[in-house]
């Protein structure tokens with residue numbers, strides 16, 4: 001079984017792939033989320049793992065667009081607790097570090113820590129573990145990585161500061177992707193859908209009422225620009241429900257009132 005991820009061993013995506021699918025899978029590493037989406041779409045891989053939002057840094061907006069553009073199917077979600085560590089080639093002190101490189105989402109999650117180190121420049125890079133690997137391979141001094149303790153262990157780096165994320169309780173939500181919808185093994189209690197409504201007074205209020213009137217819980221709403229139609233937006237909704245039929249009724253009501261609905265996935269909540 002082939003699983004596509006962004007990142008290399010020691011990255012958070014790699015940890016999710018192993019925890020979710022077990023050790024007995026072939027993990028294909030890519031540098032970008034777009035390559036992950038493409039590999040699932042072309043069935044080069046059976047499944048893909050993609051981070052979608054973090055409890056400190058918020059949504060990874062471009063990933064919503066990728067799921068939409070490649071018409072991928074979300075069949076599950078996974079919440080991973082995230083602990084970040086500042087690491088470097090062994091034997092250095094934190095005051096000797098001039099540059100810290102990491103995945104942009106990881107840098108955002110540790111912004112507060114680096115306010116105490118204004119002389120350190122923060123630079124976006126591919127993924128947390130790739131930076132750790134590069135530091136060791138190229139014996140880079142004065143350069144730090146932000147990554148997991150697993151990455152420090154794999155690539156032989158020394159941890160200068162642990163748990164440097166802005167709040168200790170930090171989670172990233174990952175979605176599990178495949179090309180086609182498959183029959184769920186249990187009755188779903190969560191759905192991810194895209195709704196496009198007209199840009200008119202009250203249209204969003206009406207959409208929200210249709211969801212709440214049926215007793216559904218809107219756990220996330222994200223507006224995404226409709227690029228062909230400037231200043232118009234679609235909404236990505238995550239909806240949680242106890243009764244599957246109530247969710248179907250809400251979708252029907254939205255369509256009846258002129259909304260366009262694209263269902264990305266119906267699955268069991270990972271929380």
Ligand SMILES: O=C(O)C(=O)C[C@]1(C(=O)O)C=C[C@@H](O)C=C1
Nearest residue numbers: 011012013051103105127128172
């Ligand atoms: O760079 C990594 O290790 C990743 O797996 C990427 C990623 C992300 O895309 O958000 C995953 C989890 C953390 O939120 C930080 C970075």
